[in-house]
Amino acid sequence: MSRRVTVVTAVHGPSARFLPDAYASLCAQRLPGGWDWQWLIQEDGGTDDVRPYVPEDERVVFRQGRPGGPGVARTIALARAEGAYVKVLDADDQLTPGALARDLTVLEADRTVGWTTSRVLDLLPDGSTAGFPGDPDAGPVERGVVLGHWKRNDFRAPVHPATLCVRRDLLTALGGWMALPASEDTGLLLALNAVSRGWFSAEVGLLYRKWEGQATGQASHLDPAERAARMAVAEARARALAEFGWTYPADR
Numbered sequence: 001m002s003r004r005v006t007v008v009t010a011v012h013g014p015s016a017r018f019l020p021d022a023y024a025s026l027c028a029q030r031l032p033g034g035w036d037w038q039w040l041i042q043e044d045g046g047t048d049d050v051r052p053y054v055p056e057d058e059r060v061v062f063r064q065g066r067p068g069g070p071g072v073a074r075t076i077a078l079a080r081a082e083g084a085y086v087k088v089l090d091a092d093d094q095l096t097p098g099a100l101a102r103d104l105t106v107l108e109a110d111r112t113v114g115w116t117t118s119r120v121l122d123l124l125p126d127g128s129t130a131g132f133p134g135d136p137d138a139g140p141v142e143r144g145v146v147l148g149h150w151k152r153n154d155f156r157a158p159v160h161p162a163t164l165c166v167r168r169d170l171l172t173a174l175g176g177w178m179a180l181p182a183s184e185d186t187g188l189l190l191a192l193n194a195v196s197r198g199w200f201s202a203e204v205g206l207l208y209r210k211w212e213g214q215a216t217g218q219a220s221h222l223d224p225a226e227r228a229a230r231m232a233v234a235e236a237r238a239r240a241l242a243e244f245g246w247t248y249p250a251d252r
Contacts, residue, residue: 003034003084004038005031005038005084006039008089009074010090015090015092015214016053018092018093019041019050022093022095023060025207029097031101038059039061041054041063042062043062044070044072045065045066045067046064070184070185071176071184075176084167085107085167087100088165093162096207099206107165113140113197114249115164116200117161117205120162120207122208123210131204135200136158136159138201138202140197141193143194143195147238155186155227155231157190171188173248174195174241176188178237182230183230195246
């Protein structure tokens, strides 16, 4: 009997044209023996713009729903998740070869690690890539490290939430992604690290596409009042979880 990792992708009309590249990167993954993947593509809305780009593959499930942002789309997709682990893959990004196998190797080897992340390269419009300094050392990310770094560095996390692979039971216990208009993945990362150890792989696991339509490049994403509110609620959630003393895995 095969074991499965669920890949979750939120998509809207403008980003749909990148789905074939994301699919190609997923098909290029070589998983450990006995493992396969399931790809859940959830449109944030109900347009006719996305379906033409969805590949015909029995491992791919496409659904639509009321628009509510990428966090809502990913969270509602969890209703169909079959895997023990959930991997994030945004519609405009690409996995690098070996990314899923490295995630699975870490999570299968150590039950005290609740989630994994990896190094990221920006994928520029001309097809070139660019890295940036500041990655942590490869290995465990202890509880509370992410919030502390994030606060000291103008709300910049030490690891990239777009690379998350997380245990499904832990993800659902935290309620999935935050119901925010943006930074919902950072909010999840902070919550995860408040209750569990993580892992950082120094090998590049994701190509993060830079293009004119991406949400993080829009003026609304940088609105000072909204940004302050997003950061405040994400921090409050993480601190509350830490103060409650709930940990993963739970002490027996």
